[in-house]
Amino acid sequence: MKLNLPVKSLLLALALTVSAAVCWELYLRSKGIEPDFDDSPELWANARAMAYEPADKATVFIGSSRIKYDLDIPTWESKTNTRAVQLAMVGSSPRSILADLANDPLFKGRLVVDVTEVLFFNNAPYVLASPEEGINYYKKRTPAQTASFAVDKYLEANLVLLDRDFYSVNGLLNHLYVPNRMGVYAGLDFPVGFGFTSYNRQTKMTASFLADTNRVNQVRGIWGMLAKENTAPPMGGKELDSFFAAVKQDVNKIKARGGEVVFLRTPSSGPFFMGESMGYPRAKYWDRLLTTTGCKGIYFKDYPTLANLVCPEFSHLTPDGAVVYTNGMIAALKQQTNWKL
Amino acid sequence: MVFNSYTFVVFFSLMLLLHNLPLPWKVKKINLLLASYIFYAAWNPPFILLLWLSTVVDFFVGRALYTQQNKIKRHALLVVSLVGNLGMLCFFKYGNFFLENFVSLCNVLGFDYHPAQPSIILPAGISFYTFTTLCYTIDMYKRESKPVKSLLDFSLFVTFFPHLVAGPIVRPPQLVPQFESERKATKQQLLDGLLLLTLGIFMKVTLADNMLAATADAVFGAHAPLGSLDAWAGVLAFSGQIFFDFAGYSTAAIGVAMCLGFILPQNFAYPYAAIGFSDFWRRWHITLSSWLRDYLYIPLGGNRKGQFRTYINLMITMLIGGLWHGANWTFVVWGGLHGLFLWIEKALQDSRRKATNLSPEDTVVATASVIPGVKIKENFLKALLTFFMVCITWVFFRSATFGGAWGLLNAMFAGTPGATPLLTSIAIIKVAVVITLMLVFHWTMRKTTVLKTAGKLPWWGVALAWSFMLVMIILSQESGKSFIYFQF
Numbered sequence: 054m055k056l057n058l059p060v061k062s063l064l065l066a067l068a069l070t071v072s073a074a075v076c077w078e079l080y081l082r083s084k085g086i087e088p089d090f091d092d093s094p095e096l097w098a099n100a101r102a103m104a105y106e107p108a109d110k111a112t113v114f115i116g117s118s119r120i121k122y123d124l125d126i127p128t129w130e131s132k133t134n135t136r137a138v139q140l141a142m143v144g145s146s147p148r149s150i151l152a153d154l155a156n157d158p159l160f161k162g163r164l165v166v167d168v169t170e171v172l173f174f175n176n177a178p179y180v181l182a183s184p185e186e187g188i189n190y191y192k193k194r195t196p197a198q199t200a201s202f203a204v205d206k207y208l209e210a211n212l213v214l215l216d217r218d219f220y221s222v223n224g225l226l227n228h229l230y231v232p233n234r235m236g237v238y239a240g241l242d243f244p245v246g247f248g249f250t251s252y253n254r255q256t257k258m259t260a261s262f263l264a265d266t267n268r269v270n271q272v273r274g275i276w277g278m279l280a281k282e283n284t285a286p287p288m289g290g291k292e293l294d295s296f297f298a299a300v301k302q303d304v305n306k307i308k309a310r311g312g313e314v315v316f317l318r319t320p321s322s323g324p325f326f327m328g329e330s331m332g333y334p335r336a337k338y339w340d341r342l343l344t345t346t347g348c349k350g351i352y353f354k355d356y357p358t359l360a361n362l363v364c365p366e367f368s369h370l371t372p373d374g375a376v377v378y379t380n381g382m383i384a385a386l387k388q389q390t391n392w393k394l
Numbered sequence: 395m396v397f398n399s400y401t402f403v404v405f406f407s408l409m410l411l412l413h414n415l416p417l418p419w420k421v422k423k424i425n426l427l428l429a430s431y432i433f434y435a436a437w438n439p440p441f442i443l444l445l446w447l448s449t450v451v452d453f454f455v456g457r458a459l460y461t462q463q464n465k466i467k468r469h470a471l472l473v474v475s476l477v478g479n480l481g482m483l484c485f486f487k488y489g490n491f492f493l494e495n496f497v498s499l500c501n502v503l504g505f506d507y508h509p510a511q512p513s514i515i516l517p518a519g520i521s522f523y524t525f526t527t528l529c530y531t532i533d534m535y536k537r538e539s540k541p542v543k544s545l546l547d548f549s550l551f552v553t554f555f556p557h558l559v560a561g562p563i564v565r566p567p568q569l570v571p572q573f574e575s576e577r578k579a580t581k582q583q584l585l586d587g588l589l590l591l592t593l594g595i596f597m598k599v600t601l602a603d604n605m606l607a608a609t610a611d612a613v614f615g616a617h618a619p620l621g622s623l624d625a626w627a628g629v630l631a632f633s634g635q636i637f638f639d640f641a642g643y644s645t646a647a648i649g650v651a652m653c654l655g656f657i658l659p660q661n662f663a664y665p666y667a668a669i670g671f672s673d674f675w676r677r678w679h680i681t682l683s684s685w686l687r688d689y690l691y692i693p694l695g696g697n698r699k700g701q702f703r704t705y706i707n708l709m710i711t712m713l714i715g716g717l718w719h720g721a722n723w724t725f726v727v728w729g730g731l732h733g734l735f736l737w738i739e740k741a742l743q744d745s746r747r748k749a750t751n752l753s754p755e756d757t758v759v760a761t762a763s764v765i766p767g768v769k770i771k772e773n774f775l776k777a778l779l780t781f782f783m784v785c786i787t788w789v790f791f792r793s794a795t796f797g798g799a800w801g802l803l804n805a806m807f808a809g810t811p812g813a814t815p816l817l818t819s820i821a822i823i824k825v826a827v828v829i830t831l832m833l834v835f836h837w838t839m840r841k842t843t844v845l846k847t848a849g850k851l852p853w854w855g856v857a858l859a860w861s862f863m864l865v866m867i868i869l870s871q872e873s874g875k876s877f878i879y880f881q882f
Contacts, residue, residue, distance in 0.1 A: 057582055057849060058582065058585045058586060058589065058845075058848055058849060058853075058856060059853045060581070060585065061853055061857070062585075062853045062854070062856040062857045062860065063585055063588065063589075063857075063860070064857075065853075065854060065857035065861070066856075066857040066858075066860035066861040066864065067861075067864075069857065069858070069861035069865075070861045070864040070865055070868070073861070073865050074865070074868055091871075195436060195437050195438060196435070196436045196437075196439070197395040197396070197399060197401045197402075197436035197437060198399075198401075200400075200401040200404075200436070201399045201400045201401045204400035204401070204403075204404065205400055208400075214868070214869070215871055217871045220869070221604075221869055221870060221871040222600065222604050222605075222866065222869045222870050223604055223608075223870075225869075226820050226824070227818075227820060229820065231818070231819040231820045231823065232819060233815075233818050233819050234815040234819070235815070236814050236815045237815045237816065237817065237818055237819075239818050
């Protein structure tokens with residue numbers, strides 16, 4: 054026989070749930086953590102839908118994580134009175150996104166492509182996976198998913214506890230650091246505060262991260278580990294020829310519709326920049342990219358205001374550095390192109 | 395639209411409000427129907443046309459089948475319905491599969507045939523609503539129930555959003571009479587429904603997506619050879635994921651319907667506590683297995699045409715049941731394995747019956763009279779063995795290719811020397827804890843239901859469990875992922 058469930062069970066359950074959520078939220082805020090956005094396919098698709106604004110109203114940025122840190126969107130928007138649509142993806146090559154925009158007849162705008170050589174000149178599946186996931190999500194996005202995002206963006210903007218990387222069940226369990234068997238690849242463990250993402254997809258290092266040498270060194274250690282693990286020689290020979298041919302084809306498609314493309318080499322520092330310069334000599338990669346595509350390029354070392362910017366963990370600028378870089382980039386774009394910014 | 399999304403929270407809140415307003419019953423039914431269309435269209439609006447077509451054709455064909463006296467015309471009408479429903483299902487679900495196999499056959503025969511690759515999108519839930527409408531027309535043909543009086547009631551029966559995209563597969567007598575008079579959830583139904591909805595979403599979001607999905611995906615998607623531990627962890631993770639995903643949907647669907655005052659049939663009854671494969675199919679996707687029994691196995695002759703035909707009918711039913719799940723030979727093999735295990739079980743039962751010279755009824759009495767303690771231990775071991783065999787069948791269900799399935803089976807039973815460990819310790823611990831608890835729950839709950847158990851617990855105990863599930867759903871943050879059975 055089934056006995057009846059009393060209403061007080063529901064009421065107590067709701068009270069306990071709300072109390073637990075409020076306490077957890079207050080605890081996280083008391084530690085100085087602020088709400089940010091998961092850099093998810095949903096957030097990328099939301100930005101991707103904005104790529105159709107006219108060229109004089111918006112500029113689209115694609116690339117890897119550097120441009121997400123180095124472009125300060127409020128500075129760009131206040132200085133140019135145009136929108137910056139951030140479509141770059143962390144740890145990825147922008148090749149798929151370039152091809153997606155090139156094959157989209159509705160895209161006729163301005164495009165800035167950030168070149169991090171080790172990721173850009175790379176056809177490995179792991180650097181193409183997240184852009185393809187984002188593109189697929191955007192193309193197959195249902196009305197229900199779009200509506201869910203409209204609710205989600207308000208919740209994510211206001212609740213710290215919705216940070217999936219650190220405070221979800223999996224985030225918490227993964228940070229228990231249970232020792233693994235020898236040889237298991239546990240993924241990259243970026244410390245808290247290294248990647249604070251806003252609704253506009255700009256990513257920043259937090260002040261507490263920058264003040265904590267241990268965490269900065271942890272990120273430097275990750276770059277060192279990746280450099281050691283990545284023993285494959287840089288792309289060359291016929292593979293590189295066909296790579297350039299494909300990029301040129303995509304760029305030409307955009308230009309044929311009246312769009313414009315500019316390449317950026319965003320700053321890196323210390324051993325990271327040395328390694329990149331040796332592995333990917335400028336003449337063989339960067340210069341050839343500009344010659345092949347016939348596009349303008351802004352290489353940070355060519356501009357005195359940008360040349361000496363320092364990346365604390367060797368690869369990305371601080372929020373203050375991003376403001377300096379964005380101002381310098383706007384000046385360089387005005388000088389190099391006829392864009393009315 | 396999926397239950398585990400913010401959109402659904404808003405949608406369902408509005409539905410509850412509308413359904414409880416003092417409006418005429420017909421207006422409420424129209425509200426429910428429109429809401430169901432919105433629920434479906436929120437996934438891909440154009441496919442709503444298919445749903446309308448299926449509904450309208452089967453309503454009128456069903457009525458004509460019931461009233462038509464001319465045998466030839468009745469046969470013709472049945473063929474129209476079968477061709478319409480199954481044709482649509484075959485085109486959208488099996489179009490690519492048939493073409494690929496036809497091309498392979500041509501190539502084997504030496505013809506160099508390379509047709510253009512069609513781009514067919516599978517409409518969500520087509521396998522479910524096709525079976526729902528098919529059983530109506532077949533019932534009408536057999537005159538087993540009366541035709542639905544109004545197109546509104548029939549449309550609502552087909553489209554009612556809780557069951558539309560992933561079941562439970564409902565029969566007309568189970569749902570249509572509920573539309574005939576005003577339904578509004580009692581306070582008790584509302585509470586029970588909300589509890590089931592919470593449980594269903596907890597199963598899907600926290601257990602399937604958060605705890606198990608990544609491990610199953612990593613193992614079944616691995617490109618490098620796997621060791622035994624990783625292979626077993628992946629297969630066990632999938633066994634839990636598929637259960638929590640699908641049973642979670644069914645539980646949520648039953649809960650949602652209950653909040654509106656409607657009763658949907660039970661679809662799962664702790665299947666991993668099944669003792670043997672016939673018991674498993676009485677507990678797993680109950681509405682599909684009973685559909686296949688009533689509309690395929692019995693019309694094929696069931697067990698009425700001798701032992702040999704019984705075995706053949708059983709296998710045909712399981713092979714088609716496998717193919718229903720997906721357009722791939724791996725699903726057919728999955729169904730075939732279940733058919734094979736059912737054969738073995740039936741052969742063992744038959745031989746035991748012969749040896750003791752007992753009728754099937756006597757066997758049940760004899761089984762019940764064995765000393766309880768010994769029987770429980772024996773049954774528990776049998777249930778574990780059944781679960782183990784079911785896990786092996788899941789390898790074919792989840793693998794995209796036979797090569798992948800064989801590789802995984804090889805890794806499970808022989809290991810791969812020199813394989814690099816894949817899973818983190820925390821992933822293995824999650825699988826071990828969740829699967830062990832799942833088996834314990836299935837075994838202890840195998841003769842009861844959630845609502846009966848909740849009714850017997852102290853009120854604060856229910857509140858604690860309910861609150862735990864809600865907190866875990868919030869902390870899981872996996873909203874919006876599709877349910878696996880949407881693709882079937």
